[in-house]
Amino acid sequence: VSRERVNFTFDGVPMQAQRGQTVGAALLAGGMISWRVTRSGGRPRGLFCGIGTCFDCLVDVNNDHAVRACLTPVRDGDRLRTSGSLGADGTAPESGT
């Protein structure tokens, strides 16, 4: 297990994580409790089952949409965005910020 730190951004805000942490663990360790809202009720969602079953913790990572934060390791330079921020044509905006 490495003690190295990695840098990433969430909606443009710089954050740090331990190498090997999942996106979900990194966001929680960074003080966040939710990172998206539901599409109909606008309800905040974060991590619920923690093992890949519930899909509550979805987040956009670089150009990949709606990945499970609890299963996805965070990497140096990752640009994370609130999930659901697709462009009108269904593709992600090129810039993460």
Place this chain on the structure above:
Amino acid sequence: MSAEIRADVAVVGAGPAGMAAALAAADLGCRVVLADSSAAMGGQIYRQPASAGAGAGAHAVSAPMPRRLRRAATHGRIHHLPETTVWHAGAPPPGRQAAAGGSGTAARAEFVLRLAGAAGRAGAGNAVPDLLRARAVVVATGAAEIAVPFPGWDLPGVTTAGATQALLKAHGVVIGQRVLVTGSGPLLLPAAAGLAAAGVQVVAVLEATPAGPAAARAGRLIPYPGKVREAVGYAAVLARHRVPVLTGRAVIACHGTHRVQRATISRLTRDWRPIPGTAREVAVDAVHVSFGFCPALELPRLLGCADLPQPGRPAATVWHDADLATSVPGVFAAGETTGVGGADVAELEGYIAGAAAARYLERVTPGTFGARTARVRAALAKARRFAAALDELYPFMPGWLDWPQPGTIACRCEEVPWSAISEAVAAGARDVRAVKGVTRCGMGYCQGRVCGPGLQQAVAAATGRSLSEVGDLHSRPLLAPTTLGTIAAP
């Protein structure tokens, strides 16, 4: 990536059942592919540290992975596919399946498992083959944690107890600083002990089942001193941190804006109905819920394996014979899919299932198979007796159906209100699939894995039918949300 990989035996799930099955089959000469959604073997129970913060909490109070299982990581005939999801699976047409004990391995038709990266992110390091072809399959897919709906259960900060274990074991990360652990079943104590050892203030552990009936049955655990010592160990950690363990109570509502800030605790009747006048609110920043486990039947159902219904329990288990063979020749099951029994049962079943797969492929004679599995069977019989006795301590009672309010979210994905279920039944829906079709409850991303057990019990209560009569949501053509591009790939 477009590639296929072949194996004699495909083992799906790398918890103790899958690791043991892979070892048993590989030791008998089979080439094994062991596919799992996590980065490292071990499953939920033996989840390995993944980042530098891990070590405190859960690992301080829970058993490490046994050395005998660690051998799976270095075995020459076991190919581990980490971070891999099996999203579809097909059995050979019945005419091409040779009966067990048939005419040589050449006659064994192939199962085809379609794979994708579990994290769903593209790029290097996620090079998962598209196809896995194997002549035998061991299903070791485990179980999903049961959480039932109550007001505020979808507020951020309310998580499963399993989520706290996963975060602590892999990363040493906690969700709240002042928390309640609530629900029913044997996971509550280790989850709370792990959090307390990691420095979290656990306000209380709330076990819904009252002490009276549980204590009356607890004597049946006395023949299993090792297991009793484990529970006493958790209780000692909780006592040292002054965490009260309260029975006959549960969190029945959570409150807050943007995250959980307060929780309502109520005393419960024996069947888990709230006792009027006993509710009190406490300030918390997280609530961790567990109501036991529900076998993950999606893969065996897709392969055509028959069920074995479990009266009084949400969902069924996979039907199997004494050698862990399912109703489909060439498919074997081990671990929680055959009945939730914990790590010891899972591992012992894995050894038998893996050896049975090798025998099916005629890598071992029936005589050698019998000799190899005899000692395992004796240990398994004892471990199953313990699991059954433990299971009886924690009956899953229907009184929680009184906790949700009409506007409580029943389906977290599709945001279906609780009232929609009874409205659908009033409009004529008689089973879970009909209610799903009318309400969209269970139709979202998680495919009913979270709301399914609660929905099943709600529909059973509303229609006056049994759990097996109203059915469940475990049958589906795709095992995981999958992009059209992945499906369209040749």
